[in-house]
Amino acid sequence: MTHHLGQASSMSDHSITVDLLRIVQTYLKPCRSRSPGVAEVLEKLDFHLTYSQLELDIKPSVPIDKEALLDQSITAITDKALQPIAKQLEQARNKLTWRIDNGLFYAEQANVGESYRSGNMHSELIGPEGCVFRDESFRLGLFILAPTTLYRDHNHTAPELYINLTGPCGWRFSPKDWQDFNAGSLLWNPSGLTHATRTYQQPMLSIYSWTKDIKSQCSVIPMDDWSGIERQLTNEKSQNL
Ligand SMILES: [Fe+2]
Numbered sequence: 523m524t525h526h527l528g529q530a531s532s533m534s535d536h537s538i539t540v541d542l543l544r545i546v547q548t549y550l551k552p553c554r555s556r557s558p559g560v561a562e563v564l565e566k567l568d569f570h571l572t573y574s575q576l577e578l579d580i581k582p583s584v585p586i587d588k589e590a591l592l593d594q595s596i597t598a599i600t601d602k603a604l605q606p607i608a609k610q611l612e613q614a615r616n617k618l619t620w621r622i623d624n625g626l627f628y629a630e631q632a633n634v635g636e637s638y639r640s641g642n643m644h645s646e647l648i649g650p651e652g653c654v655f656r657d658e659s660f661r662l663g664l665f666i667l668a669p670t671t672l673y674r675d676h677n678h679t680a681p682e683l684y685i686n687l688t689g690p691c692g693w694r695f696s697p698k699d700w701q702d703f704n705a706g707s708l709l710w711n712p713s714g715l716t717h718a719t720r721t722y723q724q725p726m727l728s729i730y731s732w733t734k735d736i737k738s739q740c741s742v743i744p745m746d747d748w749s750g751i752e753r754q755l756t757n758e759k760s761q762n763l
Pocket of ligand 1: 682
C-alpha cells in the first residue's frame with residue numbers, strides 16, 4: 523500500500539527538492555579531496571542545477587508501512603554539519619517518490635534476504651525515470667535501511683558513492699572485516715567491489731550516487747555468515763522493543 527502525498531509535483535514542490543540538491547552541493551564542495559567520486563558527483567550536480575529542465579510528471583508517494591521509518595531516519599540525522607540537509611529533507615519529505623527495492627536493482631529471485639526486502643527504501647532525485655532531473659548515465663538519491671538490517675554482500679559494475687547522513691553503521695568490503703562508519707563519512711565503492719552494510723539501533727539514511735554504467739544489475743555474492751548476522755540483528759531488535 524502506498525500513500526499518495528497529493529497531486530503531481532508543481533514547480534514550487536520541485537523548488538524544495540532543487541534546494542535540497544543545492545544544499546547537498548554546498549555540503550560536498552569542501553569534500554572533493556576526501557573521497558574518489560566526489561568531484562564527479564559535484565560536476566553532475568553543477569550541470570543539472572545550472573542547465574537542466576525540471577521533470578514535472580512526478581507523483582509524490584511513500585509506502586504506508588514505511589512512513590514511520592522515514593520520519594525516524596530524518597530525525598536520526600544529528601550531526602551538526604548535516605543539519606541544513608536534515609532541515610531541507612523535512613521540507614522535501616512529502617514532495618518525493620519513495621520506493622522499495624523489490625527487484626528494481628536485482629534479478630527477481632536474487633537472494634537479498636528478508637531483512638533487506640522489508641527494510642529498504644529509496645528516493646531517486648537524478649536518474650533515468652521519475653526524477654526531478656532526468657539523466658540516462660548518472661543516479662543520485664536518498665537511501666534508507668531500517669534499524670537492525672543486513673544488506674547482504676553484493677556488487678555492481680556501477681561505481682558508487684555513499685554520503686552517510688546517520689550512523690554509526692557497519693560496512694565490509696571484500697575481503698576486509700566489518701568496520702563502523704559515522705554520520706558524515708564518505709564511502710566509495712569502485713566498479714565490481716563486493717560490499718555489505720548492516721545497521722544497529724539507528725536507521726541508515728544516506729545519499730547515494732552511481733556515476734556510470736547505471737543500468738547494470740546488482741549481483742548478490744553469497745557469504746556463509748549471513749544467517750548468523752541476521753539472527754544476531756533479530757535478537758538485538760527484540761531486546762530493544
Ligand atoms: Fe552498492
